[in-house]
Amino acid sequence: xTVQVAPLAEALDMLCPMxxxxxxxxxxxxxxxxxxxxxxxxxxxxxxxxxxxxERPRKVRTIAQLLQTAGQKLHLRLRxxxxxxxxxxxxxxxxxxxxxxxxxxxxxxxxxxxxxxxSSADFAPTDLTIEMLYLVEAKSxxxxxxxxLNERLQDAMLRVEEQxxxxxxxxLKNRRAFDHLLGHLLEGRQDFALMQLDLDFFKQVNxxxxxxxxxxxxxxxxxxxxxxxxxxxxxxxxxxxxxxxxFPGLVNRSRLDEVAARLIERIREPIxxxxxxxxxxxxGGVVRSVDYIAPTVDALLGDADTALYASxxxxxxxxxxxxxxxxxxxx
Amino acid sequence: xxxxxxxxxxxFCRDAYGTDVWNDVLRRSGAxxxxxxxxxxxxxxxxxxxxxxxxxxxSKPREEVLEDLGTYLVSHPNVENLRRLLRFGGVTFxxxxxxLDDLPDRARLAVPDIDxxxxxxxxxxxxxxxxxxxxxxxxxxxxxxGILRAMADDYGVLALLEHDGPIDGAEQISIKLLERAFxxxxxxxxxxxx
Numbered sequence: 001x002t003v004q005v006a007p008l009a010e011a012l013d014m015l016c017p018m019x020x021x022x023x024x025x026x027x028x029x030x031x032x033x034x035x036x037x038x039x040x041x042x043x044x045x046x047x048x049x050x051x052x053x054x055e056r057p058r059k060v061r062t063i064a065q066l067l068q069t070a071g072q073k074l075h076l077r078l079r080x081x082x083x084x085x086x087x088x089x090x091x092x093x094x095x096x097x098x099x100x101x102x103x104x105x106x107x108x109x110x111x112x113x114x115x116x117x118x119s120s121a122d123f124a125p126t127d128l129t130i131e132m133l134y135l136v137e138a139k140s141x142x143x144x145x146x147x148x149l150n151e152r153l154q155d156a157m158l159r160v161e162e163q164x165x166x167x168x169x170x171x172l173k174n175r176r177a178f179d180h181l182l183g184h185l186l187e188g189r190q191d192f193a194l195m196q197l198d199l200d201f202f203k204q205v206n207x208x209x210x211x212x213x214x215x216x217x218x219x220x221x222x223x224x225x226x227x228x229x230x231x232x233x234x235x236x237x238x239x240x241x242x243x244x245x246x247f248p249g250l251v252n253r254s255r256l257d258e259v260a261a262r263l264i265e266r267i268r269e270p271i272x273x274x275x276x277x278x279x280x281x282x283x284g285g286v287v288r289s290v291d292y293i294a295p296t297v298d299a300l301l302g303d304a305d306t307a308l309y310a311s312x313x314x315x316x317x318x319x320x321x322x323x324x325x326x327x328x329x330x331x
Numbered sequence: 332x333x334x335x336x337x338x339x340x341x342x343f344c345r346d347a348y349g350t351d352v353w354n355d356v357l358r359r360s361g362a363x364x365x366x367x368x369x370x371x372x373x374x375x376x377x378x379x380x381x382x383x384x385x386x387x388x389x390s391k392p393r394e395e396v397l398e399d400l401g402t403y404l405v406s407h408p409n410v411e412n413l414r415r416l417l418r419f420g421g422v423t424f425x426x427x428x429x430x431l432d433d434l435p436d437r438a439r440l441a442v443p444d445i446d447x448x449x450x451x452x453x454x455x456x457x458x459x460x461x462x463x464x465x466x467x468x469x470x471x472x473x474x475x476x477g478i479l480r481a482m483a484d485d486y487g488v489l490a491l492l493e494h495d496g497p498i499d500g501a502e503q504i505s506i507k508l509l510e511r512a513f514x515x516x517x518x519x520x521x522x523x524x525x
Contacts, residue, residue, distance in 0.1 A: 145370050
């Protein structure tokens with residue numbers, strides 16, 4: 001009988017390069033070439049349980065019990081580093097005592113290939129391992145390409161959103177952004193002051209110096225507003241020469257007076273353009289959220305507008321607080 | 332055409348001739364994009380126009396541009412992925428040749444909507460093969476001549492390759508293995524070296 005074992009082992013080395021032949025006592029009689037490579041040889045003669053730790057099924061404790069597991073999936077782990085997990089199945093040896101055990105790396109294959117520098121030659125030609133490695137690599141490459149595309153689309157989306165909320169001429173927030181942010185402030189019940197500011201004599205600049213001069217003036221005014229406000233203040237261009245500034249957390253009357261005075265002072269400085277000077281000014285109306293029991297967008301904007309017109313009526317180039325208007329003028 | 336094909340042409344042109352040449356090609360071709368994306372799909376005529384424009388800009392025959400593209404795809408470090416994926420096809424150059432029949436299906440496993448040319452390898456005499464390549468893209472066979480030439484180098488094999496032109500609506504490439512162990516070839520590890 002044993003005479004036939006050698007040719008069988010030869011065939012199995014080719015078909016199942018990760019197989020083992022155990023004798024009835026659980027000692028390794030023969031090991032396939034890939035297993036020999038993984039465990040650096042020296043397998044023959046050793047106890048199966050010295051080389052492999054049986055993780056599942058847990059109830060299997062002895063070699064006799066192990067030999068009874070024919071056909072079941074066995075979860076093994078190498079006792080030596082890198083303690084790779086291995087799947088196995090056992091069948092009684094058809095030509096003698098003991099058993100044949102065939103193994104595969106299962107899902108640990110990616111690590112195993114690296115840890116043991118396995119090559120295609122270490123797997124049976126019918127083994128799907130190489131195809132799986134191919135697939136893992138191809139999928140990773142495809143996923144990476146998709147990830148890069150998503151990143152670029154995300155950037156593009158942010159740019160478009162940014163543009164949708166910006167005034168393209170001045171780079172300030174636009175009406176849409178302003179409405180959104182003001183709504184947000186009101187919801188958050190945070191105190192703030194709101195200043196509506198219209199440019200005076202802007203139409204004359206456009207009419208006498210041309211639209212290029214008008215655009216330049218708007219850009220200059222926008223720059224002044226940015227410089228005279230804090231980072232989280234909202235500065236929006238909501239119409240041709242109409243601006244709204246919102247100061248979250250700033251309701252102090254004298255501070256607001258200072259900010260308004262400084263803004264108007266700087267806007268009144270002549271703006272040179274193509275050898276000429278554009279002279280404008282600004283009129284404003286201010287409301288504060290703290291002056292309302294329940295501030296609403298409509299009330300705030302309506303009152304700011306009323307105060308703004310009071311400034312214009314009083315001779316422009318000034319800022320009026322809605323609170324200071326006689327009650328009859330308030331909306 | 333799948334964006335992967337167009338980005339392959341794009342990386343080839345950029346890596347081989349520079350970004351300026353590529354931008355020029357893209358503009359002249361009327362592709363209507365500033366850059367190809369690997370994971371988007373483009374109209375087939377765009378790829379054709381880009382390749383034709385590239386041939387014109389470089390003053391080279393279209394066939395030569397396509398063959399150079401094929402060589403680039405296997406030999407340039409920037410597209411090492413692809414060379415690795417092809418090397419999974421077999422341990423020897425001959426095994427690799429036999430794996431070409433499966434190539435379109437293999438590619439589809441990873442990218443379901445990609446359409447690669449249909450390939451069929453026919454054995455002739457010992458060490459002689461004919462690869463039949465069917466594709467709606469005119470000149471796809473020339474790309475494969477470049478790929479096979481570079482793969483032969485990769486495996487360290489000396490092979491004679493010739494594009495026999497279109498026969499019965501398909502392109503034919505004859506392959507003659509002259510020396511199976513001509514040079515050492517390049518290393519191929521199954522594990523990705525980080």
